[in-house]
Amino acid sequence: MTQSPLPFDLTAASAILAEATRGADDGDLYVERSRSESFVFDDGRLKSAAYDTDQGFGLRVVAGEAQGSGYASQLTLDAIRRAGDTAAQAKRGHSGTLATGPQPTNRRLYAPIDPTLAPAFTDKTNLLAEIDAFARASDPRVVQVSVSLSGSHKEIDILRPDGAHFHEVRPLVRLNVSVTLEENGRRESAGAGAGGRAAYDEWIAPERWKAMARRAIEKASVNLKSIPAPAGEMEVVLGPGWPAVLLHEAVGHGLEGDFNRKGTSVYSGQIGQQVAARGVTVIDDGSIEARRGSLSFDDEGTPTQRTVLIEDGILKGYMQDRMNARLMGMAPTGNGRRESYEAQTMPRMTNTVMLGGDKDPGEIVASIKRGLWAVDFGGGQVDITSGNFVFQCTEAYLVENGKVVAPVKNATLIGHGPTVLRDVTMIGNDFAMDDGVGVCGKAGQSIPVGVGQPTLKVGSLTVGGAG
Structure with a gap:
């Protein structure tokens, strides 16, 4: 797909931006045109199908710690001029010098495709019906199936006060399969999903969606045999891939630049210190090809990169957007992100991972005297200031003397992020990324992210359960 021309003169828009940012420290014009669709097949029928289009711009002026912004859904010079007048109010009483902007890059981590164009509408809905039928036929205990498919195409343009222009197309797709099994009057549900920045055909190939359906059935089947989770302090082994969402929440947010600049993170002022085992x-690496959390450049135009946050237990740095990096005397890391043209830019994670070690995963599980093996996770919460977190396990097993005793239900992990990092005692050699379903929330904004880790053992965590 070739670049679509913007419906206004770039030179004139750059001049408006340059005037608005005169005497400021930074600023940009972010333009977004998007198409998105979603389908839900539930209870044996197509329950919903939606298609949306949107467009708009956000003009930003940064002066010190202040960010002035104006946005509109009209892509006209008059609207941009009005937004510039509004955003320029951030400069009141401020006299600064514009920071040097990022340089445009030709690197692209995904193809400029539009998933909403192909395959055809009926092909997509027929696919959902096929997945539903396959799941039901795979196990006689299946009593309910829900399948969802979504795709989006975002065309991004970023203009800088110096006239630099950044442009790219960002595709994103996701497929989810959820099932409910019933056996002896007991029902349990589970799901599986996958996605990334690619065309639908890569993620809805039969071998992929059949594996997702089987995985969802497998998890629900395990939970049918589950016993109430024990409670108390115990050893916990976290599985590879998606369980790194605990790392994302309990540690990752605390390493974002804004919290550390303001001194509200538990990691504030600790660069160079031992913060983990x-x-x-x-x-954090936003430059991995086609991953859900990846971007060729962030929403300020800074190329994404591999940023080492903690190395061999030592805190090395933070994730930075341009404003917080400037105020902290550091370099931006390509982590300036925004949910849409209406939203403010802030430092956010992309693909946040813990690298692998040298231990065999089986050896790690066998080392548990009495504890929990957490294979899959649901949602969680963290307090950035304290580092305290709570996470729900969706697939976990009680292990005693190195042997799996039984799957457990309703296990909750409760702990303190920095303490968990210091209490990592074994790191597996089976590093894996998640399947591409992560969504991160911060300050009311939701964005796609990725996580990854190997199997790892934590010496002690509080497990909430039945007792």
Whole structure:
């Protein structure tokens, strides 16, 4: 797909931006045109199908710690001029010098495709019906199936006060399969999903969606045999891939630049200090090809990169957007992100992972005297200031003397992010990324992200359960 021309003169828009940012420290014009669709097949029928289009711009002026902004859904010079007048109010009483902007890059981590164009509408809905039929035929205990498919196409343009222009197309797709099994009067549900920045055909190939359906059935089947989770302090082994969402929440947010600049993170002022066990290396990498959390450049035009946050237990740095990096005397890391043209830019994670070690996963599980093996996770919450978190396990097993005793239900992990990092005692050699379903919320904004880790053992965590 070739670049679509913007419906206004770029030179004139750059001049408006340059005037609005005169005497400011930074600023940009972010333009977004998007198409998105979603389908839900539930209870044996197509329950919903939606298609949306949107467009708009956000003009931003940064002066010190203040960000002035104006946005509109009209892509006209008059609207841009009005937004510039509004955003320029941030400069009141401020005299600054514009920071040097990022340089445009030709690097692209995904193809400029539009998933909403192909395959055809009927092909997509027929596919959902096929997945539903396959799941029901795979196990006689299946009593309910829900399948959802979504795709989006975002065309992004960023203009800088110096006239630099950044442009790219960002595709995103996701498929989810959820099932409910019934056996002896007991019902349990589970799901599986996958996605990324690619065309539908990569993610809805039969081998992929059949594996998702089987995985959802497998998890629900395990939960049918589950016993109430025990409660108390115990050893916990976290599985590879998606369980890194605990790392994302309990540690990742605390390493974002804004919290550390304001001194509200538990990691504030600790660069160069030991904050995790030896062997623990955590990175944020938005430059992995086609991953859900990846971007060729962030929403300020800074190329994404591999940012080492913690290396062998030592805190090395934070994730930065341009404003917080400037105020902290650091370099931006390509983590300036925004949900849409209406939203403010802030430092956010992309793909946040803990690197692998040298231990065999089986050896790690076998080392548990009495504890929990948490294979899959649901949602969680964290307090950035304290680092305290709570997470729900959706697939977990009680292990005693190295042997799996039984799957457990309603296990909750309760702990303190920095303490967990210091208490990592074994790191597996089976590093894996998640399947591409992550969504991160911060300050009311939701964005796609990725996570990853190997199997790892934490010496002690509080497990909430039945007792």
